[in-house]
Amino acid sequence: MRRGHCEVLSRLCLRGGIAGLVFVGSLAAQAAGIVDAGLASEPGGYLVTEFRLVTPGAGPEDCPDGFNEGYSQQFLAGLPPAEREPYEKDPRLLQQALAPWYYDDPAEDPCASPAAFPDPGMRTIERPLTMTRFEPDGSLSTRELPPSQCPTPEAFATQVEQRTIDNQYWRVMGCVRGYQANGLAASFADSAILDGSMTILLSVGGAASADDGAIDVWMYSSHQPVTVGTDGKPLPFASLPVSAESRYHNVARGHLRDGVLTTDRFNLRIIQAAQRLDSELYLRDARLRLELDSETGVASGFLAGYWDLDSLAHAAIRIQDRTGLSSGKPAADAHGYTCPGKYYAVHRLADGHPDPESGHCSSISVLYSVRAVPAFVLDAPKPM
Amino acid sequence: MPEARYRRVVLLLCLVVWAAGAHASGQVSQQAQETDAVVAMYRLTQTQYRQSIADIFGDGVRIYGRFEPDYRRDHLLATGSAWASVSPSGFEQYERMARGIAEQVLGAEQRARFLACEPDAANARTDTCIQGFLAGYGEKLFRRPLTADELASRLEVVAQVLEIGGDVHEGIQYALASLLASPEFLFRIEAVEPEPQRPGETRLTGYSKAARLSFFLWNTTPDTQLLAAAERGELHDPAGMRRQVKRLLASPRLETGMRSLFADMLRFDTFPEVSKDAALYPVLTSEVAQAMQEQTLQTLMQHLLVENADYRELFTRESMPMDRRLGMVYAVPVTAPEGWDSYRFNEASARGGLLSQASLLSLHAHAGSSSPTLRGLFVRETFLCQTVPPPPADVDFTLEEGFAVEATARERLTRHRSEPVCAGCHHLMDPIGLTLEQFDGVGMYRTRENGHLIDVSGELDGRQFSGAKGLGQALSEHPRVPECLVNTVYRYAGGPQDDTVQGPLLQTLNAQFADSGYRLRDLLRQIATSDDFYSVSVSDDWAI
Numbered sequence: 001m002r003r004g005h006c007e008v009l010s011r012l013c014l015r016g017g018i019a020g021l022v023f024v025g026s027l028a029a030q031a032a033g034i035v036d037a038g039l040a041s042e043p044g045g046y047l048v049t050e051f052r053l054v055t056p057g058a059g060p061e062d063c064p065d066g067f068n069e070g071y072s073q074q075f076l077a078g079l080p081p082a083e084r085e086p087y088e089k090d091p092r093l094l095q096q097a098l099a100p101w102y103y104d105d106p107a108e109d110p111c112a113s114p115a116a117f118p119d120p121g122m123r124t125i126e127r128p129l130t131m132t133r134f135e136p137d138g139s140l141s142t143r144e145l146p147p148s149q150c151p152t153p154e155a156f157a158t159q160v161e162q163r164t165i166d167n168q169y170w171r172v173m174g175c176v177r178g179y180q181a182n183g184l185a186a187s188f189a190d191s192a193i194l195d196g197s198m199t200i201l202l203s204v205g206g207a208a209s210a211d212d213g214a215i216d217v218w219m220y221s222s223h224q225p226v227t228v229g230t231d232g233k234p235l236p237f238a239s240l241p242v243s244a245e246s247r248y249h250n251v252a253r254g255h256l257r258d259g260v261l262t263t264d265r266f267n268l269r270i271i272q273a274a275q276r277l278d279s280e281l282y283l284r285d286a287r288l289r290l291e292l293d294s295e296t297g298v299a300s301g302f303l304a305g306y307w308d309l310d311s312l313a314h315a316a317i318r319i320q321d322r323t324g325l326s327s328g329k330p331a332a333d334a335h336g337y338t339c340p341g342k343y344y345a346v347h348r349l350a351d352g353h354p355d356p357e358s359g360h361c362s363s364i365s366v367l368y369s370v371r372a373v374p375a376f377v378l379d380a381p382k383p384m
Numbered sequence: 385m386p387e388a389r390y391r392r393v394v395l396l397l398c399l400v401v402w403a404a405g406a407h408a409s410g411q412v413s414q415q416a417q418e419t420d421a422v423v424a425m426y427r428l429t430q431t432q433y434r435q436s437i438a439d440i441f442g443d444g445v446r447i448y449g450r451f452e453p454d455y456r457r458d459h460l461l462a463t464g465s466a467w468a469s470v471s472p473s474g475f476e477q478y479e480r481m482a483r484g485i486a487e488q489v490l491g492a493e494q495r496a497r498f499l500a501c502e503p504d505a506a507n508a509r510t511d512t513c514i515q516g517f518l519a520g521y522g523e524k525l526f527r528r529p530l531t532a533d534e535l536a537s538r539l540e541v542v543a544q545v546l547e548i549g550g551d552v553h554e555g556i557q558y559a560l561a562s563l564l565a566s567p568e569f570l571f572r573i574e575a576v577e578p579e580p581q582r583p584g585e586t587r588l589t590g591y592s593k594a595a596r597l598s599f600f601l602w603n604t605t606p607d608t609q610l611l612a613a614a615e616r617g618e619l620h621d622p623a624g625m626r627r628q629v630k631r632l633l634a635s636p637r638l639e640t641g642m643r644s645l646f647a648d649m650l651r652f653d654t655f656p657e658v659s660k661d662a663a664l665y666p667v668l669t670s671e672v673a674q675a676m677q678e679q680t681l682q683t684l685m686q687h688l689l690v691e692n693a694d695y696r697e698l699f700t701r702e703s704m705p706m707d708r709r710l711g712m713v714y715a716v717p718v719t720a721p722e723g724w725d726s727y728r729f730n731e732a733s734a735r736g737g738l739l740s741q742a743s744l745l746s747l748h749a750h751a752g753s754s755s756p757t758l759r760g761l762f763v764r765e766t767f768l769c770q771t772v773p774p775p776p777a778d779v780d781f782t783l784e785e786g787f788a789v790e791a792t793a794r795e796r797l798t799r800h801r802s803e804p805v806c807a808g809c810h811h812l813m814d815p816i817g818l819t820l821e822q823f824d825g826v827g828m829y830r831t832r833e834n835g836h837l838i839d840v841s842g843e844l845d846g847r848q849f850s851g852a853k854g855l856g857q858a859l860s861e862h863p864r865v866p867e868c869l870v871n872t873v874y875r876y877a878g879g880p881q882d883d884t885v886q887g888p889l890l891q892t893l894n895a896q897f898a899d900s901g902y903r904l905r906d907l908l909r910q911i912a913t914s915d916d917f918y919s920v921s922v923s924d925d926w927a928i
Binding site: 034035036227229230231233235236237238239241374376378 | 663708714716719721
């Protein structure tokens with residue numbers, strides 16, 4: 001732990017007279033001199049301002065057969081050049097030809113019911129990749145590794161704590177045009193946070209009674225939209241209440257060393273919403289690693305975990321809204337893949353939580369980059 | 385009648401009424417060589433105009449048009465209003481607003497609220513319904529009853545609109561518009577009359593006293609009760625005046641008036657001109673800027689009116705209203721999801737007192753940085769009523785470029801003051817403003833500037849201290865601070881500027897303010913009930 005943090009922690013405990021109860025959420029901000037010292041007794045936390053899938057971009061050899069094609073591309077590719085031209089000139093004609101985007105009967109919708117359709121095949125990255133992974137000791141590595149495999153139920157149960165959390169989801173989406181560096185996904189990065197659809201809070205602190213000095217790290221959803229400043233970014237020091245729904249109160253055992261916060265494994269469930277999407281992100285055996293910048297008060301790092309495939313299908317394939325309609329097909333077409341193709345690909349590359357009976361993995365490793373600014377987390381449950 | 389021609393004729397009518405009104409005033413004033421003479425004219429400020437219209441016609445009436453800019457003199461818009469005139473283009477705007485208001489008042493949708501009787505188009509010049517409407521609203525707008533000429537000229541407007549093909553409601557509408565565009569409404573005109581007890585001397589008319597009192601305490605036109613008291617002559621009687629002052633001070637509308645006073649004193653009218661670097665200060669949205677002003681005004685109202693606390697303690701007050709928007713400026717938690725909460729800064733906090741509020745810190749700073757000089761100047765002028773000369777005409781601004789290499793404002797300003805031409809004035813301002821340097825250009829807390837620790841030591845008139853709290857303590861104990869408030873409130877109220885009256889009166893008011901424990905309510909009462917406050921010195925030049 002940095003000296004500044006130790007000093008502030010000691011002061012908090014002594015002055016507040018609340019031994020054993022510490023709040024380090026705003027420590028970096030205090031150390032940076034951007035929060036008035038007189039406010040130190042207030043609970044602190046963070047507002048997540050960036051929450052992005054780590055999509056390193058496909059290298060020249062990663063997708064030897066090229067990128068996947070969406071419904072529009074497949075339709076156009078099937079036409080003789082002369083017939084293709086009017087559709088390329090007028091996107092409305094193309095939309096009409098591919099209608100309906102929204103099906104009255106979900107059984108007819110390849111995105112609402114991808115498992116009901118045959119696997120059209122999806123190009124994924126199969127070769128060894130050098131990319132960021134989350135190591136068992138909380139560090140990050142960039143070793144070149146082949147695709148992670150689905151372990152046996154026994155192996156997963158006994159070795160999960162020693163397992164590197166890969167980013168197999170990138171292998172699924174790596175050969176998708178919309179997931180490249182300048183693709184649609186990048187251009188919409190954090191838009192759900194900025195437009196108020198998705199607010200994620202972090203609260204670092206809690207009971208420090210454990211002998212090893214472990215602290216509680218809470219991660220919440222909030223129904224309160226972020227406030228965006230004149231620079232177009234969420235403002236720090238907002239007062240934001242956590243969701244009243246306890247399913248979105250996630251707690252992990254954390255460790256703060258040398259300005260780096262890491263957590264042990266925890267299951268994470270937060271609201272995942274964007275545009276028409278109204279869903280949840282459910283990561284199992286997730287881990288968080290954040291570096292707390294003593295100059296700016298900003299926390300930045302990664303969240304790794306295993307994305308439950310049912311949750312993934314709801315949020316990232318069916319893309320269901322509150323009415324139950326699927327927005328999956330236009331989304332798939334905009335990015336450049338098919339829903340059944342993605343559905344079967346995530347199952348094929350899934351590498352976590354094998355089903356004891358079938359042996360098939362029910363989750364896939366994924367990595368998010370996270371950035372958070374100091375905030376005041378309100379209505380949080382009492383520290384345990 | 386074609387619409388265009390109709391509009392031209394009506395416009396001409398309005399102008400005729402304006403001219404007739406001015407002429408009528410002249411006639412009255414000629415008589416007033418012996419009776420009423422105009423001694424002062426104050427153009428209504430934008431706020432006064434809006435509040436007057438809202439009070440007379442209700443909040444639902446909207447005002448369309450652009451106001452003549454208010455004019456600040458001796459640090460107050462209220463003082464400047466005595467020097468403001470109406471330009472030709474400004475009159476066009478006032479005339480446009482007048483027509484807009486009249487259209488709403490007498491339009492089919494709202495007419496029944498204002499015109500309870502059925503006007504008789506056949507006898508427009510004599511109809512009691514029309515006369516009653518114009519006389520009633522005329523008195524509210526002119527803050528005195530209309531003269532017979534003034535009423536007759538408006539009845540003539542109604543009759544002529546009927547003659548050129550308009551209906552009776554349109555006629556009343558244009559007559560009302562002519563009242564609204566009259567100098568008697570746009571200006572608060574003070575007149576004197578002979579003093580019956582002291583032959584050869586004059587006194588403000590009862591209606592002029594009513595208006596002076598009402599605009600002082602409520603910043604709006606006198607209400608019906610005050611006009612009635614003026615009509616009965618009660619405002620010339622000390623007991624009658626005390627009754628009205630007590631009533632006005634007890635009214636919730638006092639807050640409206642005091643908000644206007646302090647918004648004027650703190651120059652909040654300049655907030656719309658505040659421009660900040662969006663990249664450096666992303667927190668300062670227009671909503672936040674509005675909330676900053678509201679926070680300060682709420683603080684003042686809570687401290688001075690609700691708690692009736694010592695004015696000097698404003699500079700050391702630890703609590704202030706806070707909402708979630710401002711919580712992001714102050715970096716404090718705000719539990720109330722909507723509206724305002726009270727937040728108390730504790731002893732360890734660097735923040736405390738009025739001067740550490742973001743409104744004042746933002747207003748007196750540069751677009752991309754704080755400004756100890758501007759903040760110091762503001763403190764000198766506003767809370768100590770001192771005058772700091774403007775920079776000399778031959779000031780060498782290239783010196784600034786050389787100073788820019790210094791990391792902190794203190795270092796830059798120390799070099800600045802090493803220039804003899806700068807030192808003379810900067811030593812009056814910078815040592816004050818440097819104590820507020822832990823607050824950036826929008827009032828957010830910081831301990832470093834360009835990576836260097838900020839030194840917040842400073843000095844005020846020989847007293848050494850540190851930080852915003854030290855400055856607040858020094859000001860709360862500075863003898864000129866309460867005197868300056870007395871002076872400011874007195875000037876805002878429009879008290880006589882004649883030294884022979886003002887000097888002794890201010891001396892008395894200062895003593896009374898101290899005796900009252902520096903309570904604003906007492907100061908307001910003492911000014912408003914003072915005979916000298918309503919005294920006038922009539923010059924022949926004033927009569928029109």
